Amino acid sequence: xxxxxxxxxxxxxxxxxxxxxxxxxxxxxxxxxxxxxxxxxxxxxxxxxxxxxxxxxxxxxxxxxxxxxxxxxxxxxxxx
Amino acid sequence: xxxxxxxxxxxxxxxxxxxxxxxxxxxxxxxxxxxxxxxxxxxxxxxxxxxxxxxxxxxxxxxxxxxxxxxxxxxxxxxxxxxxxxxxxxxxxxxxxxxxxxxxxxxxxxxxxxxxxxxxxxxxxxxxxxxxxxxxxxxxxxxxxxxxxxxxxxxxxxxxxxxxxxxxxxxxxxxxxxxxxxxxxxxxxxxxxxxxxxxxxxxxxxxxxxxxxxxxxxxxxxxxxxxxxxxxxxxxxxxxxxxxxxxxxxxxxxxxxxxxxxxxxxxxxxxxxxxxxxxxxxxxxxxxxxxxxxxxxxxxxxxxxxxxxxxxxxxxxxxxxxxxxxxxxxxxxxxxxxxxxxxxxxxxxxxxxxxxxxxxxxxxxxxxxxxxxxxxxxxxxxxxxxxxxxxxx
Numbered sequence: 276x277x278x279x280x281x282x283x284x285x286x287x288x289x290x291x292x293x294x295x296x297x298x299x300x301x302x303x304x305x306x307x308x309x310x311x312x313x314x315x316x317x318x319x320x321x322x323x324x325x326x327x328x329x330x331x332x333x334x335x336x337x338x339x340x341x342x343x344x345x346x347x348x349x350x351x352x353x354x355x
Numbered sequence: 356x357x358x359x360x361x362x363x364x365x366x367x368x369x370x371x372x373x374x375x376x377x378x379x380x381x382x383x384x385x386x387x388x389x390x391x392x393x394x395x396x397x398x399x400x401x402x403x404x405x406x407x408x409x410x411x412x413x414x415x416x417x418x419x420x421x422x423x424x425x426x427x428x429x430x431x432x433x434x435x436x437x438x439x440x441x442x443x444x445x446x447x448x449x450x451x452x453x454x455x456x457x458x459x460x461x462x463x464x465x466x467x468x469x470x471x472x473x474x475x476x477x478x479x480x481x482x483x484x485x486x487x488x489x490x491x492x493x494x495x496x497x498x499x500x501x502x503x504x505x506x507x508x509x510x511x512x513x514x515x516x517x518x519x520x521x522x523x524x525x526x527x528x529x530x531x532x533x534x535x536x537x538x539x540x541x542x543x544x545x546x547x548x549x550x551x552x553x554x555x556x557x558x559x560x561x562x563x564x565x566x567x568x569x570x571x572x573x574x575x576x577x578x579x580x581x582x583x584x585x586x587x588x589x590x591x592x593x594x595x596x597x598x599x600x601x602x603x604x605x606x607x608x609x610x611x612x613x614x615x616x617x618x619x620x621x622x623x624x625x626x627x628x629x630x631x632x633x634x635x636x637x638x639x640x641x642x643x644x645x646x647x648x649x650x651x652x653x654x655x656x657x658x659x660x661x662x663x664x665x666x667x668x669x670x671x672x673x674x675x676x677x678x679x680x681x682x683x684x685x686x687x688x689x690x691x692x693x694x695x696x697x698x699x700x701x702x703x704x705x706x707x708x709x710x711x712x713x714x715x716x717x718x719x720x721x722x723x724x725x726x727x728x729x730x731x732x733x734x735x736x737x738x739x740x741x742x743x744x745x746x747x748x
Contacts (some may be wrong), residue, residue, distance in 0.1 A: 341535035344508040
């Protein structure tokens with residue numbers, strides 16, 4: 276009985292830690308009025324990333340295209 | 356039933372802890388005393404032609420054999436370098452480079468004028484350095500990318516600017532590059548961001564790694580703006596590097612991977628955090644990168660002033676409540692000044708990047724030149740600079 280209580284207490288403690296970690300993470304980087312359309316509009320004045328059928332790079336938040344590391348290509352480094 | 360419960364419990368705990376947030380604490384925050392102030396001492400106006408806009412992406416101060424100090428700037432629209440007399444602002448000449456043919460340079464994104472017969476041009480689309488002359492003739496090409504499809508994991512890429520220039524040291528061309536995405540812990544000591552070209556034998560070697568305690572540990576710095584590195588040359592010929600997320604500066608020989616770090620931070624900079632997202636598992640949302648960049652205090656350029664024997668280090672202050680509606684150029688710009696031993700002398704908040712195009716900053720005998728965006732100059736007739744010097748309080 277005692278061992279089972281200890282197990283349950285340990286499990287509850289781990290669960291509590293997980294909740295606290297998740298809660299603090301959400302607090303630090305909480306969603307703040309995210310609007311992707313606005314993000315695109317905010318940066319299009321200096322748009323340099325160009326997407327073509329030969330995309331090989333990733334577009335940074337300042338709209339510069341750099342060679343990517345092998346996944347999620349969204350711009351062509353030869354064009355912008 | 357219990358087994359399932361524990362499995363769920365441990366999975367939750369594991370997922371919660373799989374991404375590590377790296378923090379860079381400012382040990383001197385609130386303890387530094389300003390002894391000097393930064394004041395605008397003079398201004399400079401450069402009259403531009405109809406084909407040239409302010410906020411040129413690259414500039415270099417160049418002194419030719421006749422001793423004329425020239426301000427050179429890149430016009431990316433016509434692939435040309437313009438030369439002006441720095442003292443009186445008069446236009447001298449321009450050099451145009453073709454985008455087609457045997458002498459093609461597709462898109463110049465940085466250069467180093469050694470002399471008029473040896474002009475090194477960074478050709479961004481092909482990731483190559485081109486040696487050309489004042490007639491636009493190409494003499495030699497140096498490929499800066501690897502031949503393997505995944506070369507970007509091992510070799511630097513480049514985002515040159517006036518404050519991250521191509522320069523020469525001991526007959527080597529020094530190119531300060533960057534890794535434009537987070538670096539895996541297993542590669543942190545292997546990824547070298549400086550490329551050096553030996554002009555005697557054209558050999559290319561790489562040096563300098565990112566500080567492992569900040570950029571290692573699979574920390575998420577998933578954008579070139581976090582990964583940019585800024586160099587300057589000290590009075591003793593060493594390279595001083597400013598990393599965006601470090602309150603310290605790093606000093607090394609140009610051809611060595613060993614560096615010494617010293618405090619070089621701001622009195623008001625807070626702890627800098629990496630992005631809370633496991634980049635190894637899933638692509639980091641663009642809006643998270645964007646707001647995180649805006650919210651963090653991040654350092655940028657470092658410039659050495661050999662006339663006053665001081666360093667200027669720039670910091671872009673975080674906007675605590677920034678959202679995706681906030682513009683990148685809304686971050687307040689602080690300039691920290693330090694003596695030759697990197698002892699703190701003071702710092703000043705000068706405004707935002709809306710009015711200061713800080714990437715066009717350079718030092719002359721007159722002081723620290725920073726491009727000023729004059730709101731009254733709607734026609735973009737001039738490129739404007741304000742020149743700062745320090746004054747004892």
